Amino acid sequence: MSLNVKDYIRTIADFPHEGILFRDVTTLFADARGFRIAIDQLLAPYAGARIDKVVGLEARGFILGGAVAHQLSTGFVPIRKKGKLPGAVISQAYQLEYGEAVVEVHDDALKPGERVLIVDDLLATGGTAAAGISLCERLGAKVVGCAFVIDLPDLGGRRLLEGLGHEVHALCA
Numbered sequence: 001m002s003l004n005v006k007d008y009i010r011t012i013a014d015f016p017h018e019g020i021l022f023r024d025v026t027t028l029f030a031d032a033r034g035f036r037i038a039i040d041q042l043l044a045p046y047a048g049a050r051i052d053k054v055v056g057l058e059a060r061g062f063i064l065g066g067a068v069a070h071q072l073s074t075g076f077v078p079i080r081k082k083g084k085l086p087g088a089v090i091s092q093a094y095q096l097e098y099g100e101a102v103v104e105v106h107d108d109a110l111k112p113g114e115r116v117l118i119v120d121d122l123l124a125t126g127g128t129a130a131a132g133i134s135l136c137e138r139l140g141a142k143v144v145g146c147a148f149v150i151d152l153p154d155l156g157g158r159r160l161l162e163g164l165g166h167e168v169h170a171l172c173a
């Protein structure tokens with residue numbers, strides 16, 4: 001039987017709040033075959049493309065992005081929640097359902113003209129990814145693509161990123 005990435009992802013009801021169906025990718029990461037399929041499928045559209053760095057969004061984007069970077073033989077750059085990176089950073093705020101969050105990147109992590117692939121586990125409203133794109137672009141890098149395991153299409157993230165002129169690659173909905 002051929003298995004799909006989606007078959008390895010578990011949905012947990014009422015986490016972190018009542019009424020939320022949380023897509024839990026730890027079961028995908030824990031399965032050797034599932035993890036390999038996910039990494040292979042995440043990078044497949046970029047075969048032959050020039051990618052200088054993979055940028056991962058905290059926290060599950062670090063696990064996926066690290067493996068994708070290794071496979072592409074590129075460096076890896078983390079985008080972290082405010083206050084976690086030790087060096088000089090640039091910051092980008094974005095809207096949450098209630099309030100605001102801030103993500104940061106080291107100000108010397110990307111060089112002007114570098115071509116980057118952004119990786120995360122899940123695209124919901126797109127706020128996190130759009131903030132990540134903005135950080136990369138503020139450092140002069142070119143975002144070649146944004147790759148996710150899961151796209152929740154009803155939440156509008158794909159529309160937002162495509163409206164900003166970026167290609168979205170997702171393995172399942």
Ligand code: PRP
Binds near residue numbers: 057125127128
């Ligand atoms: C989740 C997910 C994405 C983001 C997607 O991370 O891993 O990074 O939310 O949501 P958005 O498209 O609406 O921005 P979360 O903020 O829960 O952080 P964590 O990975 O550090 O737990």
Ligand code: HPA
Binds near residue numbers: 021022023
């Ligand atoms: N899983 C992980 N992160 C998320 C989710 C989810 O279902 N929804 C919004 N961010």
